[in-house]
Amino acid sequence: MVKVGVYGQFIPPLDQAVTYTKTCEDIGFDAVAFTDQISANHPNSAWPELPVAAAWGKQHKFLDASIVMALSAAATERVELYLGAIDVVRHAPSKLAQHFMTLDHAARGRAFFALGASEAKNVLMYGHKRYGSAKKLEDSLAIIRKMFDSHGEPVWYEGEQYSMKGGVFELEPYGSKPPKVLAATGGSPDTLDLVGRYGDGLLTNLPGMCLGGPEQFARDVQLVRMGAERAGRDPDELVFAASVLTLMSEDEDEIQRLASSATLRWNTIVYGAVRGAEWKQFGYTHPLGDDWGYAKNMVPERMSRDEFFAAAEAVPVEAVRSVGHFTGTPEVVAEKLAPYIDAGLNYAFLVEHSPLADPSTATVATANIARLTEIIRGGRGLATAGASVGGYLGVGDS
Template structure:
């Protein structure tokens, strides 16, 4: 059973170097390049200093993100084989009609290699910018219907009457590049989102969970697809996997204990912390949807980091030597994983290991593909 490997595209300027890096990724044998769709990063401003990370001496802010669709266009036009996608966007900031047009344009620019990765969104990209944070899953569900409708309407005018989106005599004359519209992959974890993936998705892009939970969730997706009368023979089960790669066990443990890595774990819902025997760091009533990094004081940063032990980092990220990571990935492959986005965060935990980790990631890709 073959497995594909993706990696993140460049997030910060200079953009020309980011495009060149994308070309090199195709040459290195990667199958996909993925860009997050963020206005704000996850690390609080009060944490982005040299007390916490040497990276702060070279990058003034943790909130530097290029537009993913523009980068997909630039890299897609310079490559021939590799897929390009968002990992992931939401339909709160971006109207589904505009998303449909953008993706059809990218479909032509890349000759069928553009993928729309979507999720319900995070409040940090919404509320601080004056956009209403309300019913994100409901809006995603309707938005997916609108996107599918417009991308397959041809020259026909279409109507749609929903709670959140409405079309009246709407048209999208731009046809797909090939016989099918661009693929849509969903970042889904809970039952409702897994149901949407089965009904609308061409792929699945969750964050890391146990292999057993991965298989169960994949079965739920397939069951929902069957109930919807969909044939998903070409469906791609994927995963966004944060990677911590060390040359030895001591370095791996140091990476897991890094405050910068532990803070990233704030992304997990409360029930995951509870399943690990760890009190949710934002309290029982709160969660990552309430987390706005530009509003977190330094003392709260210290408290949150202290509340997230390294075992939580180990649950959230793939961590180990190249050989250990190959074993871990193989277990997920047996559970149905077919496209792993290897999001290398080693340099976040220890910048001195950054160069080593990118070389090791290439070795890991080749080792798993060759096994």
């Protein structure tokens, strides 16, 4: 059965971020995700005009998610804790291996991770180069796998971007096996084979980063499994996870209202495709061009207020509803998600975007997330009665 989670809180105050994770455990989520960010998605010149700004305050104020995760591990007992994606430009693979194993101990075996090549917004404005990031991802997956499997023997690896020169890694996992390290990456056969060879599974974003639908997801799962088999690894040990972007309401007019907001139109630009050209299969033209992609192009503080709103306003409302999100009632969204679960999705991290468009919808969002969770988990719901609500995800974040 699929496990359901939400994203954690990673803005101050720190104690409330940890309390949020504990609340998510108490109400019955299977997992809480943390993501490695230093920059948010909007230019500050436009931010004050968005309704969510009043609820969030400043936007580029992320805590170190791994520290929040470690403190959350100490405050929880059952919920799984997931850090993904963490980029391989700002973090060298040997350090990541140590980092992951330490968090594995902090969580007492409840932690897992995902690597990503990098997001332009987190590197370019902060003095890092993104050139070569795909090879850094390949080298990082290979080095971490070798370190985890080394049993204290010297590790040697000569990569294009990263290498190991006989480094010794004697830190053992908390349990009998090291924590799983997934990859957030593109869908070419060579790349997916690489994930199967060195990684422990795949992270994607639904629906936008898998616009081929369940058929594409099923193909990607199969290619990763085949790569693992060729490398002599057990494909049944692989894990497939997704951030699932939803926009839910019982009221069709309410969905239309929320989808018309500049915030969700912009989010559809950000998360609605790997490349802008993919919009054409739905009859839409991407406002920032066929070759534009969030990971390689989006640097919010290099965009003016007027450029931001012009791009957002150029997104058709129907694209928000079809390219950017699974929309409808929780029952309808569950039907859309079911084929992905059948194809091998193990973890669904729900991101309900109605409070991002209108923070006053948070209470309704809580109920919709609870209902969706109950459906896709076959009747195992959430104990949301009495839980505080609000904020980005509409659950447990006051």
